Amino acid sequence: MAQDDYDVVIVGASLAGCTAALLFSSMGARVALLEKRSSMDVYKVLCTHSLHASAMPVLERLDLVEALREAGAVPNYASWWAEWGWITPDHDGTVPFGLNLRRETLDPLLRRRAAAAPGVDLMLGSAVTAMLERDGRVCGVRATHGSKEIELTAPLVVGADGRNSAVAAAAGVRTRESRNLRFGFFAYFRDFPDDDGLSRAWYMGSDCAFSFINEDGIRVIVATPNKADHLAAFKADLATSFRDYIRALPDAPHIEDAQQISKFIGVTNFPLFQRNPSRPGLALIGDAALATDPVWGIGGSWALLSAEWLVDAVAKSLDNERELDAALGRYGARHTRELRGHQAQIRRYARSRRFNFAERLMFSAAARDQQTATHLYRFGTRLITPTQLLTPRAVLRAGKVNLMHATH
Template sequence: MYDVIVVGARCAGSPTAMLLARNGHRVLLLDKASFPSRTLSTHMISVAGSAQLRRWGLLERIEATNCPPVKRIVLDVSFELFGAFTLVGFPPPVDDGFAAIYAPKRFFLDKILADAAVEAGAELRENFIVEEVLMDGEQVTGIRGHGPDGKTVIEHARLVIGADGMRSIVARSVDAPMYNTAPSGTCGYYTYWSGVPIDSLEFYTRPYRTIVAFPTNDQQAAIFVEWTHGEFQDFKANLEENFLATLDVIAPDLGRRARNGKRVDRFMGSADLPNFFRKPYGPGWALVGDAGFHKDPITAQGITDAFRDAELLANAVHAGLSDKLPLDEALKGYEQQRNQIITPLYEFICDRATLEPFPIEFQQVLAALRGNQEAINRFFGVIQNTIPFREFFSSENLLQILGAGSLTETTAAH
């Protein structure tokens, strides 16, 4: 009998298992993959997420994979009213001077996280397929599945946590309710390039197109391109040509660097990018990571979301299993904390994921940032999860940025 079974051992599951094991709980960690292995990913770990790795004692392991720190953000925009301009900066430091972004390939990151869970005392079973979530009435009691040998295995636990992605078997089995949903607005592809000089996180945004590029392991560049969801089949039909043509039009300097370099991997991507919250707990079960909450990857925050929610959930579960709080009350608090932190940015991302032009009021704010380095850095703190969305986009702060005049409700909301 385990205290907790965690289904899924990547960016949400392994940290949850690690933190619970560090608190003395008996944890079984399961994954259908073996590690190291690849998976679709936005790669980027924001300043807030990188700071968590540092607090967990794992950042040096990321650095040892030859993954460079990024300490500069470049945002390139073009508006009809305000023209084309570039904002350059970086968020203010956190945690006694820490300020860096890392973007490791998942081949390295997930192995580091799984190893850390095992070192903390969790039991890891790789290549394990969960076939069924066991229930006694509405109470989840464990799982049934099989490992590489095909033999049926049944394990029981006080709590089963689904960290197994947006198509989570745990979420489906308990029929976890969805809310605050929005359809997929984009499709996206990425790949890796060698010989492409890059030392910054580069964002290029135009109506109906977004490009993101940054350095990753082994002196390679990761380049992402997003189009509207309805264009998926057209772009997929001639992927490389359309990918490079988008770079040429929107980010010609990056396009030149890519053409002068060498593509070293296949194109990877998806058009299945829904936006939703799920109720993340119930009798004997909980959800974390993409299983409990998913949003368009346009701002590349999925890994940071997983880290944050893993810590929130692990704290709640520890409080419940240690009888500091009733478990249901602790898990209810987890959902409230998660939603309070992420909802404002989630709503902004759902609006932006249509790739429609930015609202005029938001364009006005970005244009007003020019020449105000402190405000630029704080704006980048919003997308790096170190400055609360509501704090930056408060009426008082926007009035200060804009300098004079009154704000409409739309301006304050966006």
């Protein structure tokens, strides 16, 4: 059996794994980056293709923003529809924005950047079969690589292998699952007449839909209806049901005037997963730690951010297991602190419910007031927490806006 020693073994060479590999490389670590698929050009298919403003500092730190722009990435300026009308935050340069780029383009670009980084060994076609443990802590992985079985040892193993994480399963990390009472299908379209470059979202009670602009004038159109009212029809005739659902949207995108360039892609069951992000010798990042509802398009951004949180927590402790495990505890605590409130709100909304009182207050005021719209945008891109969204000052302003509207 072939063996090798590293500072870090990262399993999964997608957004989270490649980000972690690049950041560890920049700090001088020797990294094994394992990917079970054998092609450099594979990519995640089920994705909204958005990197929110909250993740832009990570891209800037990686010196990737210009490369993404050269690959065609476009600003994800957005507008949302709710029952009170359209909500459009300021797009005047004072509000930070993210980028949209299809994973077909993004994933290979990031993987090649990671493969070229000093100290990173990218091992395509490597599937983890077991965790190596010593004295109760993870200390490496056993994997198949081509026709060989290999063992890679390291003081830190990172699971960046997605919602169905083989690392989490092999390490016995418990998965907490929440039901999602919506389902989703999407397709790619291009050549929309008079395209204004805005991404759009529709929040219609228990139903949602999206239109995300991407590179080369391509849009991904997404239907995310509630299961109770729509699933049977979509199963019976997907193409007709999808088109009828999109055409019924307020100010609907004219898909009949555009060219559909892909098949319909989607799933009827997409639960939310949450796992403890760390234990001695082991960390989980990206969807391996927390797989959220794609309705909010935030998963890719959290993949980048969780990778950065991990590296910043542990990079100076890789040569001391006791200090490393303490640092892993700090990473886990930060991951929970940063995302717990967001995930709780997302999990509740995934029950296919209508907006609650606080959401109705803020969305209705945002449709009537630019300042509230911009404040709500900051929450939507996860630049602020649910608590920061509902500060007394913000709630008071929203209440005054709605009261003035009611009296006119």
